[in-house]
Amino acid sequence: MILRNLIPLVISFILLSCTSSEKSNFDVQSNSDVGMYNEAMGYIKSKEYEKSVEILNELELQHPYSDLASRGQVMAGFAQYSLNKYDEAILTLSKFVELNPNHPLLPYALYLKGYAYFERMPDVTLDQKFSVKAHDVFSELENRYPNSRYAKKSKTHIKTLKNHLASKEMQIGKYYQKEGFLLAGIKRYKVILKDFRRTVHVPESIYRIIECYISLGLRNQSIYLYTILNYNFPKSIWKSEALDLLKEHKVNRNLKKYKKKELDLEKLDSRAFDLI
Template sequence: MSVSKFRSGLVLAAVAVSALTVTACNSGARRPRLAYEERPVEQLYNTGYQRIQSRRWSDAIDYFQEVERQHPYSEWSRRAILMQIYAYYQDNHYQEAIAAADRFIALFPGNPSAPYAYYMKAICNFEQITDVGRDQGYAQAALTGLRDVARRYPGTSYAIDATVKMDMVNDQLAGKEMAIGRYYQRANQPLAALNRYKTVIDNPAYQRTSHTPEALYRLVEVNLALGLKDEAMRNGSVLGYNYPGSVWYSEAYALLSEQAAAPEVAPTAQRESWLRRLIPG
């Protein structure tokens, strides 16, 4: 699985509450860093918010950083950090967004907006997940963060969304195990392949992923190659019991039949998926 870029409506949830405009102000010219000039906090904040609305993320960050610099530990500073998290995230500056979230958590750990900061840390890692052929460090970091959100804030919209994404990340990590297993199998290293496929079968979080049927089938293949017919039959039976209509079971059944070790349960007709009914072919 390759997790595509995701812009959840939740990323705006806490920000929308804190995005309070008080007075209008004239927009200033873009500059790398705002020169220090003491200005009303409302003017700084509202200018930053106007930049957010115009999707001028870097400009917005400059103004919100100035709010934080000139009015530290204030209510305005709290709001400004939240807005920086959002602006950095929208500008694909994920590490800076995570740093801002960490800063908010350190300064305001018990604030009602803390769940948003924890959630955004996880989402920033989630959106950097790459295909299974690459290192899965971001996937592991995302999974840790999402679990933290679900544990800290059960029943919230953040926890619900985190739970859904945890399943997606587990599918990604299981896919990585399968890719490595197939590599070892092609390289004629059956024991190494066996261990990878077993990881998918034995890990409760991976058992619910889309890779489980193939993992069972690959165990049938590898065990037959190793001469372990009884173990191959056992894996085939588990595959047939849980996924009787799977194409992987049909393949496993045919393979075991060649060895006179076919499971008792024959493959059932594969049900046509709802997607195939909507989009034939």
Template sequence: MLNFKFVRHLSFIVLLSSALAACSSNDELERVSDLSPQARYEAAKDLLNSKLYNRAITILNDLENQFPYGPLSRQVQLDLMFALYKSGRYEEALPAIDRFIKLNPNHPRLDFVTYLRGLVNMEKGLNAFQEFFGMSNADKDLEAAREAFGDFKRMINRYPESVHVEDAKSRMVEVLNRLAKYELHIAEYYMSRSAYVAAVSRCKYVLEYYKDSNAVVPALEIMVEAYDKLGLPELKAEAEAVLAANTAG
């Protein structure tokens, strides 16, 4: 039974938190409103370094709105994008990143911006990633993860000397494994429903598009079982041979 007293209490807490956040933002702006743009930016940087991202965002947003073409504008935008990412405000971070890339095609830190786009998409996709089949927003989450993979790949190809290359490579592996794992979940779901042909199709997708992932062996194991259930000994033998080759040594 729903506890309405608890719901009212929870609603009050949410409203109070929102009110406190708004007050904090207003207080932050009032505190630095008389300072020069440079001093206000330094205040925002101090907040960033202290991991007080939302408070930093308040100042950075205000600076960007007041001085969109000033000498600090590009650095303010870069720090704002980073703060939005760190605070989990991904739906705000992505448009800011895309706008920066469009307006600054030759900026010296585009490697970082492209890398940051990958981080945002990765968090957006994988933090909400559905571990088990059946969640309604799983496809949307997967699309963000695929975008992240593309972002990291693009950054590596365009900026091979970037300091972010090695981390981008490791994140690509993580994204690839998670995407392949999702396909396995679907294949397992189909197996549980005796939809063996559909299960094989998903496993073939893993072998074709995620052949460098850690899902190859499990996909082959499912294929062996599915072909056995379907009464297809030749295809089962082929899958067993490929499985043996992938597990040898």
């Protein structure tokens, strides 16, 4: 997994006073915060995550005001993640984020929390609560720490998540349309246009709305949406399909009256789709 490949980076960034990777060199008999922290780091380096979590939890209990206890929360979250204990990792990292609003490890903690959701992104046919939560956490990271190296990593994940969530909306919209619930289907397709406008599903969502509008007798709205589709995706197969559909139903394709209307999806206010 991507995050597990970050083990050397994370430890080199956080480890303070270890001079050797051998556990025997750690001050294992010491109850000091430094001794406990370094011992836990040794277990993480050797991938003995259960032992590291035990020590880091004890570090927090014995030295609650130590900066190493705060850092230990992040590393405990990493160890729990590495054990596939995702919910425990998320709780640990959420606690750290809440109690340490200005800590330098916050970007990493948010990234790790988001990835604990992201790694469980389910098939598009299933409930998407983990996908939504991953998107929210990565978006928070990008907004709060736009220059962080982890914010840059998050952008790729956000793009993947948006396409995935748009695919879910498309699936539900098609189901409603197939069952004859056209307004419910249109509502789902419009979610894609409003919330996931830069995804690969936008051209098809416009086409599906045109299909529904023609079925409902809303010809003017169909023409306007075709104009938007043609303007933004002139080479899309869905533009060609829409044109064939309009011809089949003998919808007048006089586009002159729409020339003064906004057609660029990047400039259209999301609320405009409620009026189309």
